[in-house]
Amino acid sequence: MSVLTFHLITIFPNFFDGPLSHGIVGQAQKKKKISIQIHDLRGFTQDRHKTVDDRPFGGGEGMILKPEPIFRAVEKIYGIGSGIDRKVILLSPQGRKFNQEIAFELSMCQRMTLICGRYEGVDERVREYLTDDEISIGDYVLSGGELAACVLLDAVTRLVPGVLNKDSSRLNESFTRRNLSGSENHQSYTILDHPHYTRPESFDGLKVPELLMSGDHKKIGLWRRKKGIEKTLKNRPDLLQYDRLSEADKRLLELKLEP
Ligand code: ADE
Numbered sequence: 629m630s631v632l633t634f635h636l637i638t639i640f641p642n643f644f645d646g647p648l649s650h651g652i653v654g655q656a657q658k659k660k661k662i663s664i665q666i667h668d669l670r671g672f673t674q675d676r677h678k679t680v681d682d683r684p685f686g687g688g689e690g691m692i693l694k695p696e697p698i699f700r701a702v703e704k705i706y707g708i709g710s711g712i713d714r715k716v717i718l719l720s721p722q723g724r725k726f727n728q729e730i731a732f733e734l735s736m737c738q739r740m741t742l743i744c745g746r747y748e749g750v751d752e753r754v755r756e757y758l759t760d761d762e763i764s765i766g767d768y769v770l771s772g773g774e775l776a777a778c779v780l781l782d783a784v785t786r787l788v789p790g791v792l793n794k795d796s797s798r799l800n801e802s803f804t805r806r807n808l809s810g811s812e813n814h815q816s817y818t819i820l821d822h823p824h825y826t827r828p829e830s831f832d833g834l835k836v837p838e839l840l841m842s843g844d845h846k847k848i849g850l851w852r853r854k855k856g857i858e859k860t861l862k863n864r865p866d867l868l869q870y871d872r873l874s875e876a877d878k879r880l881l882e883l884k885l886e887p
Pocket of ligand 1: 719720721745764765766767768769770771772773776
């Protein structure tokens, strides 16, 4: 049975103590479905001060991560010249935008290396000669790639076979193209998850929709799809516009399912 190994290159090795030891990711390590190896970039420096950064050529603000320690770290991980199963990913705001599809793609790997960028950036030679991919987790700038690496690692780990049980696997479906009702009439587009409720049925007078307690699973399925579509149209016009809905879904939006 194969274990997906994540190699993380960082100047903050302790950063990951908390985020990666809890919940699903923590369990996945205990179950030996994934393995996480942290590489302290300062350990790959060769000067007395363990220098990992320097000023940019040409002037300008901020510090740039030096290339040599990063090249040495990757060399140690893969061995010199080994191109087999190599996946070196730089986390930076300039990368392609992470999504569920990329998470699926990465979950097929045996191992990958995540370089956590810092400061104003990394020396371009790292990007050009060392990395196979560059990924951003969204259009905002974080102080470094460590948080982004945690996000990527979490989303990928959930997709590794055997990490989630069958029931919770379905929770990955929020961003998977799907056809909830299974009916020919419903086209599959990406739709957001529907609302969830649990006990109590009434809390300070706030009630759970009655339909969810009816046991009528066909109706519940339709209600969930309707709510998911409504939420997607409202919050994510980039994912779905009304005009793209199938006639069946347009009718579903008009349908009065609750009393
Ligand atoms: N480093 C800084 N900002 C980032 C982002 N949005 N995604 C990935 N890495 C980053």
